[in-house]
Amino acid sequence: MNHYFEIKDLKVGFKTFEGYKRALDIEHLAINKGEAYGLIGESGAGKTVLALTILRLLAMPPSVVESGQIIFAGENLLTKTEQAMRLYRGKRISMIFQDPMSTLNPVFTVGEQLRQVIQYNRGTSKREAERIALETIDLVKLPDAKNIIQKYPHELSGGQRQRIIIAIALSCGAELLIADEPTRNLDVTIQAGILKLIAELQRDLKVSVLFIANNPGLISAVCQQVAILHEGRIVEKGTVREVLRDPVHPYTTAFLRAIPKNKQEKIDLKKLVAFGEAVRNGGCAYFSRCLKRQEPCSSASPALKLLGGTHFAACHLGGERGER
Numbered sequence: 001m002n003h004y005f006e007i008k009d010l011k012v013g014f015k016t017f018e019g020y021k022r023a024l025d026i027e028h029l030a031i032n033k034g035e036a037y038g039l040i041g042e043s044g045a046g047k048t049v050l051a052l053t054i055l056r057l058l059a060m061p062p063s064v065v066e067s068g069q070i071i072f073a074g075e076n077l078l079t080k081t082e083q084a085m086r087l088y089r090g091k092r093i094s095m096i097f098q099d100p101m102s103t104l105n106p107v108f109t110v111g112e113q114l115r116q117v118i119q120y121n122r123g124t125s126k127r128e129a130e131r132i133a134l135e136t137i138d139l140v141k142l143p144d145a146k147n148i149i150q151k152y153p154h155e156l157s158g159g160q161r162q163r164i165i166i167a168i169a170l171s172c173g174a175e176l177l178i179a180d181e182p183t184r185n186l187d188v189t190i191q192a193g194i195l196k197l198i199a200e201l202q203r204d205l206k207v208s209v210l211f212i213a214n215n216p217g218l219i220s221a222v223c224q225q226v227a228i229l230h231e232g233r234i235v236e237k238g239t240v241r242e243v244l245r246d247p248v249h250p251y252t253t254a255f256l257r258a259i260p261k262n263k264q265e266k267i268d269l270k271k272l273v274a275f276g277e278a279v280r281n282g283g284c285a286y287f288s289r290c291l292k293r294q295e296p297c298s299s300a301s302p303a304l305k306l307l308g309g310t311h312f313a314a315c316h317l318g319g320e321r322g323e324r
């Protein structure tokens with residue numbers, strides 16, 4: 001099947017003082033046009049490294065792309081020159097970075113920042129860029145656009161700032177939006193507004209979205225498909241319903257259980273921390289924390305297997321369902 005965006009056998013690592021460290025090993029991930037794809041994983045799983053690899057924004061060295069393909073609209077981004085990548089970044093693929101507070105430049109008004117991005121990427125006149133800037137602010141549902149564009153970032157609330165960042169990301173007509181934990185520092189009511197906005201923009205503008213989060217609740221509010229990332233590998237993927245309602249991999253089950261459904265529910269922390277020896281050579285990366293481990297988990301790394309529908313999991317236990 002031809003996907004609009006596809007990652008194949010991607011391996012990325014870092015040269016560190018302790019030696020080479022593999023941070024990403026993704027067999028396959030595909031996003032269809034206009035689809036919102038969620039990527040969930042705990043801190044350090046490799047979510048931001050993946051986003052930066054797609055846009056080729058990782059510094060090399062210390063990072064190394066060992067192998068793989070990142071195919072966007074039929075072209076492999078990993079073979080593009082730096083100059084060719086500039087035709088993709090911002091114009092066709094945009095990113096909302098993890099930290100909304102430091103993304104905007106504090107010494108320019110938000111209107112100036114929006115205008116500069118539009119002028120640079122679209123090659124428009126200053127006046128035309130200003131007009132598009134006002135339109136884009138309306139698009140992200142900020143009232144009184146003429147007043148907002150004159151403000152400096154510190155004069156706006158966290159939620160307003162994040163809407164400006166989304167406006168900048170969409171101002172040049174990007175077809176793929178990578179949102180790296182876009183609501184991380186926002187309180188829950190503001191979070192809900194931003195999620196609703198991203199879902200509406202995805203639906204109305206037919207933008208494909210790679211939505212990164214460490215909270216499954218956020219993913220289910222926005223996405224149709226989801227992948228669970230553990231230590232740089234996808235351990236389970238499928239539709240949101242298949243993976244979050246009916247998880248199979250013991251890591252997905254433990255991850256979902258870490259969020260209490262009500263105040264009375266107790267979390268068994270023993271289930272979430274390492275209790276066994278980590279496996280170094282060839283075994284499953286979840287071995288040391290897995291309560292269901294058995295042979296050959298310590299010696300063979302499980303590949304992603306189709307369980308039915310579009311549901312895949314990388315676990316030797318195969319189809320044994322985890323309970324939530």
Ligand SMILES: Nc1ncnc2c1ncn2[C@@H]1O[C@H](COP(=O)(O)OP(=O)(O)OP(=O)(O)O)[C@@H](O)[C@H]1O
Binds near residue numbers: 014023042047050062
């Ligand atoms: N420049 C770097 N040099 C060495 N290792 C790095 C570098 N950048 C990232 N890493 C490592 O890559 C791994 C993945 O990091 P990444 O930032 O992608 O995590 P994440 O899933 O985005 O976590 P978080 O939810 O905290 O943002 C981590 O183990 C991190 O230490």
Ligand SMILES: [Mg+2]
Binds near residue numbers: 047048049098180
């Ligand atoms: Mg991150």
